[in-house]
Amino acid sequence: MDDWLGASPKDVAEGLLDFARSSELLSNDRRLVDKYAQKWVGVCSGEVKAAEDDLDSLLMELDSRGVPRAETVVRFIEREQRTLIL
Amino acid sequence: MLRGRFGESSGRPYVSGRVYIPRLGLAGNVSFIFDTGADSSVLMPAEAVTLGVDYALLSNPFDSFGIGGSAPTYVEHARLAFADAKGDRVYGYDIPLLIHHPTTHALRVPSLLGRDIIDRWRVTYDKSVSELAAEVVSCDAEFPV
Numbered sequence: 001m002d003d004w005l006g007a008s009p010k011d012v013a014e015g016l017l018d019f020a021r022s023s024e025l026l027s028n029d030r031r032l033v034d035k036y037a038q039k040w041v042g043v044c045s046g047e048v049k050a051a052e053d054d055l056d057s058l059l060m061e062l063d064s065r066g067v068p069r070a071e072t073v074v075r076f077i078e079r080e081q082r083t084l085i086l
Numbered sequence: 087m088l089r090g091r092f093g094e095s096s097g098r099p100y101v102s103g104r105v106y107i108p109r110l111g112l113a114g115n116v117s118f119i120f121d122t123g124a125d126s127s128v129l130m131p132a133e134a135v136t137l138g139v140d141y142a143l144l145s146n147p148f149d150s151f152g153i154g155g156s157a158p159t160y161v162e163h164a165r166l167a168f169a170d171a172k173g174d175r176v177y178g179y180d181i182p183l184l185i186h187h188p189t190t191h192a193l194r195v196p197s198l199l200g201r202d203i204i205d206r207w208r209v210t211y212d213k214s215v216s217e218l219a220a221e222v223v224s225c226d227a228e229f230p231v
Contacts, residue, residue, distance in 0.1 A: 005167055005178060006108065010231050012104055012229075023100060028094045071114070073115075073117060075196075076193075076194045084098070
């Protein structure tokens with residue numbers, strides 16, 4: 001099982017549920033938009049762990065703080081929402 | 087039952103999944119846009135770089151097409167996993183995952199969950215009550231937790 005998923009099902013499930021909570025925080029907390037507008041932010045375990053002007057700096061900051069990238073929601077916070085057509 | 091969410095400000099539908107790329111030895115969680123218009127699921131540059139994808143290790147790009155035109159895209163065998171809302175079951179999909187070339191305009195575009203996965207779910211999409219839920223119709227592997 002671990003081979004197929006690259007981790008135990010328990011770790012995968014717990015990690016995904018925690019990640020979904022962090023994603024939700026990022027989407028639903030309007031204060032974050034004001035505080036981190038035009039920044040790249042990393043949210044892990046329901047907390048903003050770092051915020052930087054560019055993605056490379058954010059990833060370096062996360063690494064230096066020992067925040068696991070694989071479990072971190074990384075997103076650019078736009079002050080004005082762009083229209084996205086996919 | 088799998089649960090997604092709608093972004094508060096954007097209203098965009100998202101589903102969280104775990105990406106595992108065996109050849110590259112990489113794994114991590116990704117917040118995917120739920121995109122019935124995408125033929126395949128796509129890992130976009132911000133998430134790819136965050137997971138540690140080394141683009142120098144990718145080869146044989148082909149041109150994929152979207153509203154913004156064409157872009158070089160790579161294919162890697164990957165396993166995507168989604169957890170039941172109660173956390174008591176994990177569903178796995180063995181797919182060719184597209185990885186978008188790191189262009190400036192694509193950096194802020196979220197990764198896409200396409201019909202290679204969505205076609206295997208029975209979906210409730212009701213923005214009026216903020217409900218995005220999926221019942222798994224089929225998967226490649228299923229794991230009790």
